[in-house]
Amino acid sequence: MKENPQWHTDRQPQSPLQFDLHTNKHMSEALSELFQVPLPPQYASNIDKTDDNAQAVNTLLEFCFDFLSLVANVQHCFLMDFSSERPKQYVYQLALGNHEDSLAIQAITHSQSNAADCLSMLRQYSAESQGHQWQQIKLPLNNLKHPELYLFIEAEFHFPQWYALIIQIMHARIREISQWSNERHTRYNIYRQLAMTAAENLATDQLCQQLNAYLINYLSDVQLHVMLQHDGHLSMQYSSGKVCATALHKQLAEAIIKHGTNRLFTPLMLNKLDPNTQQNIAWYGTPLTHQGNIIGVFALSSQDNKHKINTIIQELINYTAALCSLVMQQQMLQFSIESEVNLEQQVQEKLERLHQTNQRLEHELKQYQSATEQLSYGSLYDSLTQLPNRALFAEKLDQALKRVKRHPSETFAVVFIDLDQFKTVNQSHGHHIGDQLLIAIARLLSQCIRQNDIVARLGGDEFIVLLDRISQQQDILDITERIIQSFSQPLTVKGLQIQSSCHLGICQVNASFHSVEQILQQADMAMYQAKSQDSEFCFYQEMQYQQQEQIQQHKLSNALAKGLIIPHYQPMIRLRDNALMGFEVVARWQDKTSTLRRALDFIPFAERSGLIIELDRHILQQACIQLKKWQHLNPSNKHIRVAVNLSPKHLLSEPAVNELIKTIKRCRIAPNSLVFEFSEKEFVRQNQTAFDSLEKLRQAGVKVGMDDFGTGFSSLNALFEYPIDFIKVDHSFTQRMLSSKKDLSLMRAVRDISNDLGFQVIIEGIETMQQHEKLVEIGCEYGQGYYISKPMRPGEIQHLFEV
Incomplete structure (x- = not known):
């Protein structure tokens, strides 16, 4: 036994975890598949930034350890694999107790061949050494090569009433990760199999059978339906199970054909549509098309009350419907070939288009998978304008402040920009036009600043600019003038001419400032001062601000005394039926x-x-x-x-x-x-x-x-x-x-x-x-x-x- 085994680490809660990659490579490879889906934010950032399997396992244990630390004083925590034919392997261990106990625990666990005996021996050792209680958790890592994975914890539980809840949350989260891992492994294969079946020009029912065999992994009850219309009448051409409430299926299919788009009907929606129906089903349908015309509906119905027809299933139904449409087109062309030999060239063109469509769909699937790996972008940039958001701007502002403190001769400025009457634009033209106006203004502000400056959106109708490395106040005035001048002309948004204006609050920063919050507060105050003075911009001035505060305080006190502060009421409803609460x-x-x-x-x-x-x-x-x-x-x-x-x-x-x-x-x-x-x-x-x-x-x-x-x-x-x-x-x-x-x-x-x-x-x-x-x-x-x-x-x- 080594004096300092690699699996041993001294750790305090919230500190980085260690992992022996070389002796546990097989388990880290299996576990790494669990981390291709989002975890809670503090753990997901680690997974998004690395492909290291060791880091993936560390993050899982960090998730487990930090959750348990909410309710217990954890002394020892280690993960063991009992499924291997060779001697048991430590996947991971951390120790907060003394080194002698850690070595003794290692000897006990190494001598046991199963989790039950291991737990029994650990509890006996703890009783003799007056240690804390040991607990054992089997991690539900379904469909992996090493299912005998156990987490052992020695801990003093401060809040035993919360222990079951914490374990429930851990289990639910790990099951969710495992489920998403299985989906990621199998989803590409089913798409490929369906495409190959369609390319072989097999019957539509064979596509449905393949799809049905895949969907039963997610829904306990699956029924697929193909309905075609002829001369304005719908008929059921295929159903994977016994067809109940045929009239209801036709009614829903007619709604799909009428609107020309896919749609999901929940049991609640179906009960509203037909109060007499006894079927507690969910129903999802998508159009079948031929040469741009709707010829029928491909649908999925399910009476599974525990699981929902989620977006993954909906996308697969849409994909299969597209393949069904292409297969039917192909079969129609082949039927024409048997009677008219001169249509052979047209059939070949159709087959080529089918091949190209399959390639395009496979390419789009790969793009979709790639996009899921780029989730971190949204945490730093505004999703509407693509400008930096408040968090990223605060980070850049903090960097600039630290630099000024190191070099007191330098200075920079922050310009707080608030749009006027933006709410009126939303009310008059709708939120879509308001969003497009914000995008246009973001582009306008980006053109007004210098290359090393930063413009960000704080939220709503508020923007902010960091003017870096200002040598004199005239530099600020020049950029401010450009911003004001850019708002002098109406902006064209979706064919509408919209005149916009703004007020600017300016805070010039030097080494005497002590925090980001102070800078933002002074820029905000300067902006409100500009508004109150009906001025286009205003620099933060302490004495002038105090006078303005006194005036504003008098106005607000007067408004309260005269009852000019009026309550308005925004309704809160129950979403499923719009009932007022x-x-x-x-x-x-x-x-x-x-x-x-x-x-x-x-x-x-x-x-x-x-x-x-x-x-x-x-x-x-x-x-x-x-x-x-x-x-x-x-x-x-x-x-x-x-x-x-x-x-x-x-x-x-x-x-x-x-x-x-x-x-x-x-x-x-x-x-x-x-x-x-x-x-x-x-x-x-x-x-x-x-x-x-x-x-x-x-x-x-x-x-x-x-x-x-x-x-x-x-x-x-x-x-x-x-x-x-x-x-x-x-x-x-x-x-x-x-x-x-x-x-x-x-x-x-x-x-x-x-x-x-x-x-x-x-x-x-x-x-x-x-x-x-x-x-x-x-x-x-x-x-x-x-x-x-x-x-x-x-x-x-x-x-x-x-x-």
Whole structure:
């Protein structure tokens, strides 16, 4: 036995793991296939950046270890393969205890031939040496050559009530990875087999039989149908099982032919379409075409209640339908050849096109597989404009600040750009035109800056520019003038002439600045100062800013006194049937011109000035009064909840919390009709006082919600640590989920965790029908957004109660 075996490492939680690649090559190769799909963000980044099998196994164990570390003090953790015919192999071991114990444990495990005996001996040794309890976990790595893979852990469990949940999450995640690995291995083969069958001009039913044999791995019940139309009438040409509810199949097929596109019908949708149907089935169909005309429908139906017809299955159905169409075309041509010899050349052209189509489909499949390996791009760049996002800009800004501190003679500047009336463009022309306008402005700003400068999109209608290595203030003015001048001419967007304008806030940075946040805050303040002065741009000036703050504070205090801060209400619905569940209150400031200013225009100032407590109480009281009116008009509205966003400053003062509770009592409404929402970023910054305040609110009957979930750095910890009834997933994930598998995976993960931990999930930022349908498909329950409804005055909401 070696004095310092390679498998032994001293490790503290969260530090890098070690792995013996040479003695465990066979297992690392098998395990590496599990890491071709996304893991949680802190682990996925390691896998995306390396092809090293050792790193892949380390990441799996890091995932297991860090999850277990939430509930236990882990002393020893090692992974063993008992499936090999030769002596057992250590795949991995880490040790936090002393070296003598590690060597003794090695001797025990090396002398055992199976996992049960190994666990028994370890527990006996632990009892004799007064160690901690040993646990054994068999990793469910299905379809691998080495299934006897076990994880042994010696740990003191601080929270045994969470142990089963953590193990469940680990098992579910590893099973999901294993399932995706199997799919990746077999998906290319089935595509190839189907293409070869079609190229051999075999019958359509043989294509269906091959496809059916593949799909039973994913759905317990599979039925494939081919329906063709002749003279306007549909007939069932092929079905892989007993055909039930033939009229329903024809009705769905007619809908596919009418719209000319593929479509998925869930059991809920079918029940709405035909309330008398007794079939609890999901149905997916895609058109069959010949020379550009729809000749029928290729469909899949399933009564599998546990598994869904996911996008992978849908793509395979589309591919098979295309092959069926080509096969039928080929067979028609061959039939013509038998009667007309002079059509031989035309048949050969059709066959060549079939071959080219197969090649193109195989090429597209390879491109799809390659695209899945490039997921990291979306975490640093804005998906709409392709500009750097906030995270990448903050990184570049931090680098520039560190350089200036090393070289105090250097300086740089940050220009904060806020577009004017962008919301009006969205409301007048639609979000699609608004998106195209943002793309055009991003291109415009990129043309205004120098080669070493950086322009980024912070989100919404806000952009920011880093002007690097500024020698004099005139350099800033020159670039600022170019930006302002570029907005002087209307922009052409989809044939529309749109005049846009902006306000610029400028912060010139030197070695006296201490953080990125300080730079961004001063640039933001300068931009608001430019807005308030109706100036095109403004440099941050401390004294001038203080005067402006005093003026702004007077205006906001006056607005509160005169009741010009008005609550609007945005509906929150149950997504599967659009049933109304409540409203989120958003504040609007009605100025002298009757223009409504958004909350983002004055809430940050209210936080800085200390007026936020008074503003929150004003909005809460108005919301309580309005909720009481709705409940009085119709007793059936008692299930309606109103969610109010509050500043975390309320949580730091017991009198402030008491005043919130008094306001509810004065309005005589049930406390459980209210949800107090706090930003996730603020949750993780609070202390024990804030925790006690949350508990007091919940004891009073008020529900507590976490807003903007997913934007902080401790999302998972916050779910375990704080008393939460609702979470709202940040709108940025909704915007990206249709194009980002990572964001879609987060939606599913939050859905699963919410079921286990007992809180409800609301999805924010639903702006399109496609987003709404996808959220229903993956099982998300509640949501809100402009696709459902914009925030409205109370008088505009009555029709929702009538519906």
